Amino acid sequence: MLDVTNLSSGYGDVEVLHDINFSVESEIFAVLGANGAGKSTLLMTLAKLLPLRGGSLTWQGTDVTQTRAYDLTAAGIAYVPQEHNVFPDLSVAENLSLGGLVGTRPKDERLAEVYDLFPRLADRKNQFAGSLSGGEGQMLAVGRALMQDPKLILLDEPSAGLSPKFVDILFEKIADARANRGVSIVLAEQNAVKTLEVADRVLVLSLGQQHLLEDAKALDRKQLMEAYHI
Numbered sequence: 001m002l003d004v005t006n007l008s009s010g011y012g013d014v015e016v017l018h019d020i021n022f023s024v025e026s027e028i029f030a031v032l033g034a035n036g037a038g039k040s041t042l043l044m045t046l047a048k049l050l051p052l053r054g055g056s057l058t059w060q061g062t063d064v065t066q067t068r069a070y071d072l073t074a075a076g077i078a079y080v081p082q083e084h085n086v087f088p089d090l091s092v093a094e095n096l097s098l099g100g101l102v103g104t105r106p107k108d109e110r111l112a113e114v115y116d117l118f119p120r121l122a123d124r125k126n127q128f129a130g131s132l133s134g135g136e137g138q139m140l141a142v143g144r145a146l147m148q149d150p151k152l153i154l155l156d157e158p159s160a161g162l163s164p165k166f167v168d169i170l171f172e173k174i175a176d177a178r179a180n181r182g183v184s185i186v187l188a189e190q191n192a193v194k195t196l197e198v199a200d201r202v203l204v205l206s207l208g209q210q211h212l213l214e215d216a217k218a219l220d221r222k223q224l225m226e227a228y229h230i
């Protein structure tokens with residue numbers, strides 16, 4: 001689906017990611033790595049919110065290296081940032097509704113599906129998004145991405161700051177979205193243990209370098225720990 005070839009990226013004069021190569025198929029594709037490894041930079045580059053410095057991106061056979069972010073959204077890629085991923089002054093329903101501006105299926109149908117997946121959001125549909133708990137806010141961010149009827153979601157560290165119970169619920173929902181809606185997911189995470197439970201394949205970044213690309217089940221724990229400098 002998404003082919004990444006010799007990608008490099010960064011900010012100003014600083015190159016953060018160097019020569020990254022992988023393809024995302026119909027799967028949950030995890031991106032693991034320590035703080036500052038470059039996970040968010042990679043997802044922002046894939047979403048075209050940061051320009052590539054080198055290399056190319058292909059989406060479903062079309063070169064999208066120069067494509068603008070909003071055209072990529074229309075082509076079926078949804079992006080959920082690590083932080084500030086909901087509109088705090090809008091209600092839950094309004095946030096979801098904004099996601100529904102992309103795509104063609106009736107909005108009500110999609111809204112019903114998201115409320116079915118996250119009943120907590122249905123209970124709080126008239127509440128301001130800014131007054132949700134951390135876990136509820138992450139559910140809303142994922143729900144809004146699903147409202148776009150995407151083929152691929154770029155999901156940046158959804159478990160950050162959540163209690164273990166909420167992490168369990170959220171990962172269950174991510175696996176559910178993958179299994180029952182056929183959406184592929186690039187999942188950037190710190191939480192290696194939970195991520196390896198749901199991921200098909202794993203890319204491990206270490207200081208902006210591609211340290212390892214492996215089937216989740218075959219991942220060598222020692223190599224994983226090396227990437228975290230443990």
Ligand SMILES: Nc1ncnc2c1ncn2[C@@H]1O[C@H](COP(=O)(O)OP(=O)(O)OP(=O)(O)O)[C@@H](O)[C@H]1O
Nearest residue numbers: 011016033034035036037038039040041042082190
């Ligand atoms: N806006 C920016 N300007 C300059 N450097 C940045 C910027 N954002 C990130 N960086 C640098 O890029 C590197 C990678 O950061 P990035 O946020 O991609 O890491 P991460 O793997 O997502 O970390 P975390 O797990 O803490 O979210 C870091 O060295 C960081 O300081």
Ligand SMILES: [Mg+2]
Nearest residue numbers: 039040082157
């Ligand atoms: Mg990050």
